[in-house]
Amino acid sequence: MTLSEEDYIKAIYHLGKGENTTVSTNALAEQMHTKPSSVTDMIKKLSEKGVANYKPYKGVSLSEYGEKIALSLVRKHRLWEVFLVDKLDFSWDEVHEVAEQLEHIKSEKLVDQLDKHLGYPDVDPHGDPIPSKKGEFKKAIKKLLIEVPIGTSGVCVGVKDSSAPFLKFLDKNKIALGDTIAVVDKEEFDGSLYIQIKQKEIHISNQIASNLYLKITA
Amino acid sequence: MTLSEEDYIKAIYHLGKGENTTVSTNALAEQMHTKPSSVTDMIKKLSEKGVANYKPYKGVSLSEYGEKIALSLVRKHRLWEVFLVDKLDFSWDEVHEVAEQLEHIKSEKLVDQLDKHLGYPDVDPHGDPIPSKKGEFKKAIKKLLIEVPIGTSGVCVGVKDSSAPFLKFLDKNKIALGDTIAVVDKEEFDGSLYIQIKQKEIHISNQIASNLYLKITA
DNA sequence: ACAAATATTTAGTTTTGTCTAAAAATTAAT
DNA sequence: ATTAATTTTTAGACAAAACTAAATATTTGT
Structure with a gap:
């Protein structure tokens, strides 16, 4: 496989989300920052090589290979x-x-x-x-920290509330995007969470946990 | 720089040994496993880009850049x-x-x-x-172990005598190509050497040391 | 110095991956 | 359901990097 072929394969994969979903020529062109006509040429070639299944006007999908x-x-x-x-x-x-x-x-x-x-x-x-x-x-799924069951761990990948006070809070508590967080326990009373982050256990309010996105692999 | 351009630059460099030595089209073609005519095209391009100095029929050398x-x-x-x-x-x-x-x-x-x-x-x-x-x-130079002064260290890169007995000796004494060897001391009497290899110090005869090549950076 | 041998370049193609412009198929809209 | 809009494909070109074959330069041998 050439560089370019590999890039197309990855693009088809990501747009099709892995299943044998069919991907449109235009979508692929946009993803690859190229023109639809170039895409047609390439998917024809990939199809001939047994890498993709291509039906003119009907889009393309990856073969098992x-x-x-x-x-x-x-x-x-x-x-x-x-x-x-x-x-x-x-x-x-x-x-x-x-x-x-x-x-x-x-x-x-x-x-x-x-x-x-x-x-x-x-x-x-x-x-x-x-x-x-x-x-x-x-598969990975993105959930609010508050929604995941006790024992789950994942990577902090985003915030729902991006206001300055919230970001400042995260900074002060050394919670950063990319950190691995595990839910240790929940407080029934107020819905607050005990979480493990960077080897330390901290206690965060329900409100905080409702504004942090975790990526977990189910 | 494209992949191919970078490969040519490296080839010119290695054939010219770094100095502004001029490299012939044919030599370059052989090194690159390609044809002289392809080389001419490429060195013209490199010359236009300011990477190389090329005079038709006179070979090519790298510019400072x-x-x-x-x-x-x-x-x-x-x-x-x-x-x-x-x-x-x-x-x-x-x-x-x-x-x-x-x-x-x-x-x-x-x-x-x-x-x-x-x-x-x-x-x-x-x-x-x-x-x-x-x-x-x-610059690196290759010398017989016996020839380098006390205190020198380098990498074992080859043997002069490649007979089975000698290779067996090396194997038994855990001396392998790629090992770093340092000359600790010389025995005046018989010209034998005390060398450091893999954290251990061993004593080898003059004859052994006369058949091992060391690469040292002077 | 001149012919022969060798080295290098030029000219014209090929392949890969891209492009533009035009044609054809599909989808959407009234 | 027929036209309009959109999507996709075809056709023809181009640039990069390679190749073959033919044409030039240069070097060598006598």
Whole structure:
């Protein structure tokens, strides 16, 4: 697979959300920052190669083989993201562009050893699950912290209320996007939560927990 | 710079040994596993871009700018080699192909952080020096172990005598290509050497030391 | 110095991935 | 249901990087 082919495969995968959903030529063109006519050419080629199923005017979807390739790319992308954050001190919002390049490096041993070096992580710095070597993996869902059951853990990926006071509160309590949070217990009385974050356990109000999004892999 | 341009720059650099030596079209074609006519096209382009100095029929050399690019590529290549060996348990003879891909990844922060992560190494697993960020670096020379002065350290890169008995001896004494060896002392009487290898000090005969090549950065 | 051998360049194609403009198919609207 | 709007495809071109074959330069040998 060439660089460009791999990029198309990933785009089809992401737009189709993994299933054999069919993706439109225009959507793909927008995602790839290219023109629909270029997309038509490429999906014809991918189809001939057995990577995609393409019916003129009816959109394109990945074949089983194509999905395997997509999952391998996603695996590599996310492993490299973990590497960049855990080993090279990148912040979670700096990694994407570099991982986008690194995911195309071809070496099975490299990926296997990288996985081992990182301690076989199962989610990337954005809380998205890392497919196994065989391509198995869980789906991630985004939920408000308040909505998840006790025992759940996930990555903090966003805020509902982005007002200055709330952000200031988070900062003061050292809660940042990208942090892994586990719900330890709930207080029946006021709906407040005991959460584990960066090895420490803290107590946050129901209101706080209602404004933090967690990405969890179900 | 495109992938291909970067590969040509590296090839010109390596054939020209860094100086502003002029490299012939044919030599470059052989190195790049391509045809002379393709080389002519490319060196014209590199010349127009200010990367190389090209006079028809007179060969090509790197401009100062081109040499800077070459050194940056060599730096990245060698840092990745260290990474593969030190962190991912690759053996010294497996790293080249993968490093050849990794050296093209574009991210200044990535290289800086990788350097730091590896503890600012100054040679790669083959004993070749790693250029600094500014492009400064020492030359490596290959010498017989017996020829280097006391105190010198380098990487074991080859044998002069490749007979089975000698190789068996090396194996028994856990001396392998890629090992770092330091000359601790010499015995005046018989010219034998005390060397440090893998944290241990061992004593080897003059004859052994006369058949081991060391790469040292002078 | 001149012919032969070698090295290099030019000219014309090919492939990959892109583009624009025009044509055709599909979908939406009255 | 027929026209209008949108989407998609086709046709023809282009740039990058390679190739083959032919034409020039240069170097070598006598």
